[in-house]
Amino acid sequence: MKSLPVFSIKDFEERAGELVYVSDLKEHIGKYDFIGNPHKHNFHLLLLTESEGNHYVDFVNHHFSGYTLHYLAPGRAHRWIFKSEKPKGRVIFFYEDLFGSCGNVPSVIERLSFLNVPSPYPIHNLTEEDWNDAQWCVGKIESQNGSMEFGADIFVKNTMEMLLVIFERLSLKKGVSSVDPRSRSWKELRRFQLLLERNFETRHQVNWYADQMNVSTSRLKQLCKVCMSDPPGRMIKQRRLLEVKRLLKMTSMSFSQIAAELNFTDLAHLSHFFLKSEGVTMREFREA
Structure with a gap:
């Protein structure tokens, strides 16, 4: 192998009008077997799963089971191995420009600590309540993604923000950063x-x-x-x-x-x- 491959969303299936890439985890792994090898992305990745396995981020092996939410920043090297051949969950890919700043108000990307400060906690265990909230968000994103219905793009962006806030709250509980994002x-x-x-x-x-x-x-x-x-x-x-x-x-x-x-x-x-x-x-x- 030469240098680590860097994938963009276009390396996966893209459908016209969709703001983000959303896929069933089992289907995603079955369709793109190359993701079992170490690689990088130029986009942000979220994984919501209730399966067991190991997520290798750079040189650290993170074992996970139960309800978990994973986040991977652009540029980090990783691979994952699931215990089951049919893991349950959803993956979401998105680019930073999905969220734009409005005047002097920073975008959600700029305001959330886990998206900016390198974190030793790329995986969070979820309570049943957090899991249900995250599942609801992903379901709504999937239903509106690429829709021609009025306001679908706003719906997707706002619901993505809700999902990211769930992860941010979990990160803050672990003390990922003490820096005030407004400063x-x-x-x-x-x-x-x-x-x-x-x-x-x-x-x-x-x-x-x-x-x-x-x-x-x-x-x-x-x-x-x-x-x-x-x-x-x-x-x-x-x-x-x-x-x-x-x-x-x-x-x-x-x-x-x-x-x-x-x-x-x-x-x-x-x-x-x-x-x-x-x-x-x-x-x-x-x-x-």
């Missing part, structure tokens, strides 16, 4: 995260990101320390390291290919970077 710090943090995700392969200097954000380097350092408990330089380094680990564990790319893919000066540079960061060689990490 200036929140907006600046989000901008830094987006810049980092788009440029980590080629831009490694804190001052470059500060310049792009029109803030001072000291302001960016303070922002990351307060909001993420990490300096921006470490966040840049950790993002590069994460991608190296993904390619080591989830592909058969050679070390030299990985160095070239991620714009390291040469293999020696990558080897030193990885050993210093992890305390083991890339070969030891790949074979572990």
Whole structure:
């Protein structure tokens, strides 16, 4: 395998007029067997299921059973394995531009913490009440998605927001983020995260990101320390390291290919970077 594949919604079935992709889980898995291998998306993913299995997000194995709601941000590598050959549930894919800002009022994407701050909790167990609420939302989204009836698009967007709020409330109970989404710090943090995700392969200097954000380097350092408990330089380094680990564990790319893919000066540079960061060689990490 070369670099991890990145799927867009167009790689799955699209029907005219639909704002989101919604599918029965069993049918989705049966139709697209390639999703059993590690991959990424350029869209947001929600999975609502009552089946048992394992969801591998990057290098963490999340076992799940019972009523669960899963969220995966664009760019994260994952795969899932279900215990049953006929898992029950629904999957929803959507792009960020589904929700637009209105004047100075931020969009739902900008206001919800779990959509912005990397979370160690991609899966939440649901109470029966939460499950019924989420099921209702998905059912309504599915019934109105692509409909020519007046207001169907508004109905889908508003109901999607309700579903995302359910996940946000569960995330807040676990303390995913203490950052107020209405604050200036929140907006600046989000901008830094987006810049980092788009440029980590080629831009490694804190001052470059500060310049792009029109803030001072000291302001960016303070922002990351307060909001993420990490300096921006470490966040840049950790993002590069994460991608190296993904390619080591989830592909058969050679070390030299990985160095070239991620714009390291040469293999020696990558080897030193990885050993210093992890305390083991890339070969030891790949074979572990």
